[in-house]
Amino acid sequence: MARWGMVINLHTCIGCYNCMISCKQEHFLPPGIFFSRVLVGEMGTYPSVLKLIYPVLCNHCDDPPCVDVCPTGATHKRKDGIVTVNPDVCIGCRSCLMACPYQQRSYLKRTDDEYFPGQGLTPYEAIGQELSPKEKGTVVKCNFCAEIVDEGVERGLTPGVDRQATPACVKACPVHARHFGDLDDPESNVSTLIRNKKATPLRPEHGTEPSVFYITTG
């Protein structure tokens, strides 16, 4: 069984937010909710200012603290390493939000927010509510586009290699800063990148064994 993971090359990323927008489109996310984010900021003071661009998303940890604290089993880790939330089982206690050291979960307070308040739903939003209904009062997060990955695998495609089986944010990246693949396969694109480029996860000291790695060296 594969263990899906992602590698993000910070030296290639241009901070275009395409991953963020494509993720919102793919999952029909309501206003204010993001599964994938690009954090852009700066450190230091003029003239020694450092511009920071960090695309972040759920790390799909191998030892996920969010799964341990969930009292209902709504948050669970699949055999392929993808950590998902079952909205039909979640009770909205937000323990998983507190337990995630990467703060990559969101609580759906409302599901009827409009992107243009008072103007009604756009046709896109209306279709989204039909195709991907959200449960108010539950927790949501990135699922590595599990539905796309699963369908691709069923069709014999290789996620990360074949576009039809690859997560939306990876497909949308115009500079190929994002790579998706099987971490358990030593010859996969992601394993090769991690090995050759010495990619590291965010804050490994949390001990959660993230499946998202960052290339920080040229």
Next chain:
Amino acid sequence: MKPYLWMTDFTPQTEWIDGKGALLWLAFFFSEIGAGVYMVSLFLGLWAGCLSGWLGCAILGGGFHMAYLGRPARAWRSILRPGSSELSRGIILMGLFLGLGVFQMAPGLVSGLPWEGNTLFFKIVLSILAFFVITHGFMTLSFMRAVPFWNSGIMPVLCLASGLWVGGQFTAAMAMGTGNFPLVATLEPVARWFLFAYMLLTLFYFWNAAHGFMASKRSVEVLLKGDLAPLFYVGIVGFALIIPLIITLYFCANPVDSARGLLWLRVFCALVGDLVLRYCILKAARYMPLIHSNLLTGAHSL
């Protein structure tokens, strides 16, 4: 907080204190203090005290818990993962405590039942269950490794001391309300030890946090010098610790019915102080910055 501060600065937790999250703060307070009142009353043989504690735990504690949840109709599902979830274990134990509590109190309400409520069996089993209910809230917090301020072994012990001290004071208030001053006099030496343990553990908890991880140090800084400082000094130092200490020292040298107003003031301070203590512990919690300094060296310019 500006977006970039989220990754380079310590992020405050908001879900369990701001907005509807404040209901969880109240839920923990009422369920734990209710269990404390029940436990103290159980050993004193106070049926009314047991009932008050049980009602506080079930109606207020349980009610706030349910009101906090995003999907309360599914709350029963929270008993499904006791193996790994502290929240799940707490809910199960609270259910057992409340269920068995009904059997313990029933003989005081309905005559002719084939069992008695004031037996050693009930005292032992319900004390153990009350102990778990009292420590449930802070125990849940202490399991959150992502929040170093909470991730401390002192949390459950502090919670136990808090439940017994405030629960004991509430029981004393009920005794005063009914004019039972001999009972208040009986409780006073015990109250001294409860206060002593509560003060010691509160100070030790903050001292330990101030010497722990960077995020927990920041939490202590927020309490001592930041936005929460007025609340910390007035609510915790003043109401929770200093005023009860002065009153308790006064009663070391004087009989309890010599200044009844002071007894009421101590009860008020204990309740308010503990509520503020719990608020500050929830509100001051900080996550570590998302971006580690070793990754910052690799960040690039646009």
